[in-house]
Amino acid sequence: MPFPNRFAELLPEITAWRRDFHEHPELMYQEHRTAARVAELLRSFGVDEVQEGIGRTGVVGVIRGKGPGTKVIGLRADMDALPITELTGHPHASKNPGVMHACGHDGHTAMLLGAAKYLAETRNFSGTAVLVFQPAEEGGAGAKAMIDDGLISRWGVQEMYGLHTNPGTPIGKYKTRSGPMMASADTFQITVTGRGGHAARPHECIDTMLTAAQIVVGLQGIVARNVNPLQSAVLSVCACKTDSPATNVIPQVVTLGGTVRTMDPGVRDLIEARLIKTATAIAEAQGATAEVLYERGYPVTINDADATSHAIAVAEAIGGDNAVDSTIDPVMGAEDFAYYAEKIPSAFVFLGNGDTAGVHTPDFDFDDESIPFGSSWLAGMVEARAVA
């Protein structure tokens, strides 16, 4: 098992990669410099195969173990940054104005490179490690792009493991849970069309504003009355736009927008169906029409029970019995790691980043002291799972 002290030796090198990525952040599907550097480093480690351009800007590295096993274990890192102006003031702060690695993907990429270097040197496993450096986690579904490009079928990946830095959790600690861990995240837009006109003559109009207001109220009944109270879901109407700024005109068109989060694929299907039905029926009752555009975003991230127990065992082997909190509540944020977990048994863990500002803030600061714990867990998953 690759304990953190093995990675402590590699820490200065991995930290230098991490800070280089941090200085040169790139937005989704623009990770050209990052991907080129990842591929260059993988080749320098002597990995068996490096493929660039998978899922547009993704990179895949393949390392074959010493043993004859056939197990194929995938390890995933994400490479994209966010459109945020960095305020940390570090010497290695972003040199790309308005773009920042504020979600720690620079750290994820560097930690997986560290694991790759170790695995290519030692090869103390039987089977194959597939290292997945994906683009566009931040809303661009880079995981799906790589899967659509044949990632799982081409390399025969059987299990997938990934981690995410977690501010507020101590360095060296891991958090996870079996089952749903992160929410599905969908968006919707409802276009209500009626008959606009003079606000003083409502009887000659079909009031789109009143209809939209009734739809907002009606939608709240879905989570309150249709979803099983033992399940969790969020339906938030967040935007309302009219085609007229006037205070004496009933608008012809009102557009509502919002988000739906769930922890269960069945609840997600239910809410989508009820949302469309509720909006269109309320509009019809008013003599208006409602056109609903429901766009599915990331699915629910569901950790496989067996994969999660393996992930916990490896983390405990590294950090001791108290290293893992395996009973956390699910979080309503979304992760495109969900696309791997839909296809093959997978587990996702949070890795402690200490007491820092949250991800997606301009003060977020990835703590390089967490690197040995991330790299050793990633490498450890291969050594634990790819056995004869």
Ligand SMILES: [Zn+2]
């Ligand atoms: Zn993020």
Ligand SMILES: [Zn+2]
């Ligand atoms: Zn992230």
